[in-house]
Amino acid sequence: MEESKQNSECQKITNDHENDRFYEAAKKYWDAVTPNVNGMLGGFAQISPTDIDGSKAFLRPFLTISGGKTKNHRALDCGSGIGRITKRLLLSMFQKVDMVDQCQSFIDQAKTYVGAESSRVENFFCCGLQNFVPKTSHYDIIWCQWVLGHLTDDDLILFFKRCKNGLTSNGLIIVKENTTSSPKTEFDENDSSFTRKQDQLKDLMKKSGLTIVAEQKQKGLPKSLLDVYMFALQ
Ligand SMILES: C[S@@+](CC[C@H](N)C(=O)[O-])C[C@H]1O[C@@H](n2cnc3c(N)ncnc32)[C@H](O)[C@@H]1O
Numbered sequence: 001m002e003e004s005k006q007n008s009e010c011q012k013i014t015n016d017h018e019n020d021r022f023y024e025a026a027k028k029y030w031d032a033v034t035p036n037v038n039g040m041l042g043g044f045a046q047i048s049p050t051d052i053d054g055s056k057a058f059l060r061p062f063l064t065i066s067g068g069k070t071k072n073h074r075a076l077d078c079g080s081g082i083g084r085i086t087k088r089l090l091l092s093m094f095q096k097v098d099m100v101d102q103c104q105s106f107i108d109q110a111k112t113y114v115g116a117e118s119s120r121v122e123n124f125f126c127c128g129l130q131n132f133v134p135k136t137s138h139y140d141i142i143w144c145q146w147v148l149g150h151l152t153d154d155d156l157i158l159f160f161k162r163c164k165n166g167l168t169s170n171g172l173i174i175v176k177e178n179t180t181s182s183p184k185t186e187f188d189e190n191d192s193s194f195t196r197k198q199d200q201l202k203d204l205m206k207k208s209g210l211t212i213v214a215e216q217k218q219k220g221l222p223k224s225l226l227d228v229y230m231f232a233l234q
Contacts, residue, residue, distance in 0.1 A: 009100075009134065010127035019152055023128060025192035026150050027102055035109035040081040041146075050220045051228075052088045055176065058216055058230045059141070062172055063093065069170040074122075076100065076139045076166070078129055079147025083110040083121070090143060091117045098139075100125040100132055130155040134166025142166060145176040149193035153204060160208030160233075173210065173233040176218070177201065178226040198229055205233055 038045040062068040075090045077083065080099035090097045091114070099121055101107055107126050111118045125132065130151055134142065142163045148156055163173050179198040180186050186195045196204075205212060210233040218228040 007123070007125055007127070009123075009125055010131055011133050013131050013133075013155075013158065019130075019155070022152065022192055023102075023130065023150075025189075027128075029191040030103045031105065033103075035082050035106050035113075037082070037084055040084050044222075044225070047221055047225070048084060048088070051218065052085070054216075054218045054220070055085070055089050055145075055174075055230070056093075058214070058232070059089075059093065059174065062214075062232060065093075070172055071140045071168060071170070073168075074098070074139050075141040075143060076134060078132075078142060078144040079150070080110070081106045082113045083118075084113075085143060085145060086110070086121060087114045087117070090141070091120055094141065096120055096122050098123040098125065100127055100129065102126065102128040129159050132159070133162050136165055137168050139166050140168050140171045142171070142173045143176075144173065146178070148175060148177055148201075149188075149195055150191075156204050157208045160205065160210055164208065164210060164234075167234070171234075172213065175201070175205075175231040175233065176228060179229050180226060195226065198227075201229075201231075205231065210234065 033039040037048055060066045062070045063072050065072055072094050074096045075094040077086045077090055077099045080086055080101045083099055086097050086099055104126050107124045110124055151159060178195050180195045185200055212231055213234050214232040216230045
């Protein structure tokens with residue numbers, strides 16, 4: 001299924017086809033994944049509550065509802081899949097949520113999975129983040145979790161810059177990603193994704209003009225999994 005070009009948020013950003021194979025391989029991988037929480041988490045559905053609790057604790061202090069500066073009007077869930085984060089985290093804290101994912105079958109499943117509260121999901125965008133352009137000054141929180149390894153370094157920098165432009169005043173980009181302790185970035189041919197070192201991720205944030213406001217390691221995950229870090233960016 002083609003990306004939904006009817007949305008002004010989904011644009012063909014580049015005519016350079018150098019990375020087409022990289023993005024197509026990821027799309028092929030995810031198109032074959034079952035649209036449920038286990039599928040979203042690579043067979044580790046049991047870590048979802050720990051992940052969500054850690055995210056809530058990290059995010060809450062920034063919000064005006066908890067004495068912080070960031071409003072809770074509208075959030076964007078990037079690489080949302082079926083809406084695990086939208087359902088368990090964002091809709092419990094924000095009035096409206098938008099979701100964006102490149103996989104149409106996940107977007108199709110989202111209304112059913114999220115349930116009645118999906119009426120507060122304003123937009124379900126089917127779009128690769130490499131082509132996604134958030135509306136200017138539109139989102140209080142842009143949440144990016146377990147998806148940024150699917151963007152090349154150059155596309156990630158451009159995406160971060162577009163996200164920065166999409167934030168309301170005192171808005172935040174939250175990044176929650178696996179990191180590797182290997183000497184350099186690892187590439188997984190299976191799902192066509194990079195696992196970056198923490199320093200490399202930070203370098204890309206800096207190159208995008210973003211400032212790291214807070215960072216924290218997710219606690220309580222199985223030792224067999226990679227370290228997961230959360231960053232709040234402005
Ligand atoms: C590991 S799952 C995580 C889903 C969700 N963030 C969560 O934590 O439950 C990765 C998601 O990223 C999506 N994805 C992969 N490459 C993408 C891209 N270039 N643009 C947008 N979404 C992408 C996949 O379709 C899949 O839904």
